[in-house]
Amino acid sequence: MKIKSNADRAWDIVFVIICLIVSAMCVIPMLNLLAKSLSATDFLVRNEVYIIPKGFNFDAYATVLKDSKYIRAFVWTVFLTVVCTILSLTMTTLCAYPLIFENLRGRGFINVFITITMFFNAGTIPNYLLMQKLGLLSNPLVLIIPGVMSVYNMIIMRSFFYGIPDSLRESAEIDGASFFKILVLIYLPLSKPVMATLALFYAVGRWNGYSDALMYMRDDKFYTLQLLLYNIINNINQVEVATQEGFSAPGLAESLKAAIVMFSTVPILCIYPFLQKYFIHGVTLGAVKE
CATH class of the missing domain: 1.20.890 (cAMP-dependent Protein Kinase, Chain A)
Known part of the structure; x- marks a missing residue:
């Protein structure tokens, strides 16, 4: 020793x-x-609260749980996060997997073309006009389709696939396995670390996202929890808006704001312990192997 x-x-x-x-x-x-x-x-x-609660009570949480708009936003955000994470992982896998085959025609061009999108973007106004032309404004799909895949995450998954020995794929091809069968039976079972890592990335990104809902969504039925929180914090100092949101006093406004932040933060934090064992392994392998 x-x-x-x-x-x-x-x-x-x-x-x-x-x-x-x-x-x-x-x-x-x-x-x-x-x-x-x-x-x-x-x-x-009186600004006397720091780390230890004073006058312990659950009034703020009771107010949140009794208000239908918070519950609706929470349920909608959970549903949106689950759907977006599943679709994003599917699209990321389907994009990364073909790019590991050296005999894929146009492979180099596709890699360069996809990578360019990481550095160049049309901008907010062109994106808004595009969503308008596609008829996606105030459509729930506008919160799913535009961000369905991250190029950065795709590169991580592609790099992870590169680290899987080609001999496994070649032996499966000799046995007559198809393109998708090799993916499902060989690559995906070996890719649990990177899949869990990217699932966490996508889930956290969608859960915390509010800018797309702020720009594209006009129907408050499809407001995400983070957008609802943004609106409350943005208007918390306006008495008339605070009254509409259910606040009756400045102290209650501060308490309720804190309760909503906790209400919107704790669920996504609870996911991490279940993915922790895959997280570091997936990031390091997917990031350094090429």
Whole structure:
């Protein structure tokens, strides 16, 4: 067993301190929001709530759960996240898999053409006009189709596929396996780490997304939870809007805002522990192998 030198121990201590500081920077804001969401309005008005709740109560969460617009937005966002994640993984796989075959005609051009889209974009106004011409404005499909695939994620998956030995595919081809059978029976079972990683990327991206709904969606029935939260925070200082949103006092407004943030953050955080064992493995392998 190797004995660490004093220099190594010192670096270990520095590294631990840095990790603790970074962890505290991530955790403390969440604890502050949780404390505000569980505190009485009197303490919030006087700015006396930091990390520990004061005047402990669940009034803000009760208000959220009793309001149909929050529940509707939550259910719609969950449905949208699940559908978009499944479709995105499907499209990413179907795009990445053919590009690993060297005998694919136009393979180099396709790779360059797809990569260019990572750096050049038409812009907000042309995209809006395109959605308008396609008749997708205020259509739920506008929240699914435009962002159905990420080129960056496709490159990660393609790189991961490159790391799978060609001999496995060649042996399956000798046995008469078809193009899609090889994908389903060989590549996908071996790609659980990268699939879980990209599923997390897509799910978090869709769950946190609100700009597309803000630009393209006019029907409040299809407002995502993040867009609803954006509207509340954006208008929280306007008394008449606050009253329409169910706020009766500044303290309650602050408490309810914190409760909605927690309401919209905790579900996606709960997914990570189930994918953690695949996450680092999938990112490192998919990112460095080519």
